[in-house]
Amino acid sequence: MSANYTRTQIHRRFGVQLAPDETPLAAYTRYGIVFARSLFIALGLLVPAGLLVWWVFRPTPFGGTDRWPLIPAAAYVLGVFLYLLYKYVDWRNDALILTDQRLIYIEQTILFSQNQREAALGKVQNIRFVVPGFTARILDYGYFQIETAARGSDISFGPIRHPDAAQREIMGRVQSLRADTTAQLMRQTLLHRLDERNPAPEIPVLAGEELGQHFRGGFHLPMLPPNPQLEGDTITWHKHGYFLFLRLTRALVLLGALIGVAYLLTFLGLPSWFWIPWTLGLLAAIGYLVVQYQLWMGDVYVATCDRLHDIYRTPFGIFGESRRSAPLERIQNISYVKPGLISNLLNFGDVRIQTAGAEDLTWNRIPHPDEVQSEIYRRQEIARLRLQQRERDEIADWLVTYRQIDHGTAD
Numbered sequence: 001m002s003a004n005y006t007r008t009q010i011h012r013r014f015g016v017q018l019a020p021d022e023t024p025l026a027a028y029t030r031y032g033i034v035f036a037r038s039l040f041i042a043l044g045l046l047v048p049a050g051l052l053v054w055w056v057f058r059p060t061p062f063g064g065t066d067r068w069p070l071i072p073a074a075a076y077v078l079g080v081f082l083y084l085l086y087k088y089v090d091w092r093n094d095a096l097i098l099t100d101q102r103l104i105y106i107e108q109t110i111l112f113s114q115n116q117r118e119a120a121l122g123k124v125q126n127i128r129f130v131v132p133g134f135t136a137r138i139l140d141y142g143y144f145q146i147e148t149a150a151r152g153s154d155i156s157f158g159p160i161r162h163p164d165a166a167q168r169e170i171m172g173r174v175q176s177l178r179a180d181t182t183a184q185l186m187r188q189t190l191l192h193r194l195d196e197r198n199p200a201p202e203i204p205v206l207a208g209e210e211l212g213q214h215f216r217g218g219f220h221l222p223m224l225p226p227n228p229q230l231e232g233d234t235i236t237w238h239k240h241g242y243f244l245f246l247r248l249t250r251a252l253v254l255l256g257a258l259i260g261v262a263y264l265l266t267f268l269g270l271p272s273w274f275w276i277p278w279t280l281g282l283l284a285a286i287g288y289l290v291v292q293y294q295l296w297m298g299d300v301y302v303a304t305c306d307r308l309h310d311i312y313r314t315p316f317g318i319f320g321e322s323r324r325s326a327p328l329e330r331i332q333n334i335s336y337v338k339p340g341l342i343s344n345l346l347n348f349g350d351v352r353i354q355t356a357g358a359e360d361l362t363w364n365r366i367p368h369p370d371e372v373q374s375e376i377y378r379r380q381e382i383a384r385l386r387l388q389q390r391e392r393d394e395i396a397d398w399l400v401t402y403r404q405i406d407h408g409t410a411d
Helices: 007-014 031-057 070-093 132-138 164-193 210-215 239-266 273-296 341-346 367-411
Strands: 024-029 095-099 102-109 114-121 124-129 141-148 154-159 229-231 234-238 299-302 305-311 323-329 331-339 350-356 361-367
Touching: 007 024, 007 095, 024 154, 024 164, 031 070, 070 102, 095 154, 095 164, 095 239, 102 154, 114 367, 124 164, 141 164, 154 164, 164 367, 234 361, 239 273, 273 299, 273 305, 299 367, 305 341, 305 361, 331 341, 341 350, 350 367, 361 367
Parallel strands: none
Antiparallel strands: 024 095, 095 102, 102 114, 114 331, 124 141, 141 154, 229 234, 234 299, 299 305, 305 323, 331 350, 350 361
16 A cells, blocks of 8 residues: 655655655555465464363363473464464554665565666556456456566556555656746746856766765774775775685685694794795795785775676786676666575665666665665666757757747747
8 A cells, every 4th residue: 555654754664765856655565464364374383382282171081181382382372473473563663665766676585685676767668457256356456567668667566455556656646847847947948048147957867985884884894995995976886795705715714724833833943944835835825815815805895876786806916807887878777685684684785787788787785775775766767867968959949949039030
């Protein structure tokens, strides 16, 4: 069903941080029938416990009976209620949020995964809904299928109540946004062309000093570079520091073992030539440590004002680097997933960037993937607005030229 939420309520319940200029319009949550199914399952699971309690307290001709079966029965009932609580929270966490700029799909599995996908309203092409059967028709619920212009980025959600009303609400907002935005910007562009005293349409810019406000940062130690690293309007991400720790652990264990061997050589008083292989092993361990650090440092993801880059540099650049890039205007969809318990606890995940007619980019094991997704989406929108403004400028130039010619002919 649809409900109205404030920005604070959306952030508190679903963990979604809206942009400063973004207004929430509606939030669609799964119909209660989803939780009702879990409730019926829980009631069915409680039947054996109820029978056991009846058996313990049943009247017998001999009087009295052991009460010890109540202990496993209580543990069993507690497990059923924990299952029911889990299902309830999981049902409440999923939502489809409509704002004045985009649709945001949230799917969360407590402690295990979090998946967020979004689509700009301007890219929504069609919304279909399916009412699966007689019961769904009686209770008036169905499933959404939101089709976008992006390849492979359709959003499925449900069941929700009154799917036909939700379809009309979203599509009405999409059509209204397209018409209002185009008309307003075209009018402002023409007024500026006819009289420069009128302000030109404002297109957002990437201000380097403001970028740091969008990120909480990831796993960071003083000897490591900031993650992300901000340089002007360019942002560079490394993989989460947890994976650097995994890389360095093997080298550190090897160094610890060599220290133990050194103590043993000293204690046994072995000849000095025994130190030669130990020294070679120490140099190899240090070299391995440095190489692992360089491998982590060389695997980076970069966002500039007009492109995204997936860069892999070999240690010290000895064997060069590989680079895959995608212009912002070709990006069609951005989604992320936190695959597992550790990724949710440490807050890292994979960001998938789908492009038009080119190979998709996947930024793996990146810290705070929700912030990365939001930043790429923001840059993509800015690039799209700039492109549209250039097109409007060309149309305005033609219209102004026509007006000048027409006035000159009339004179």
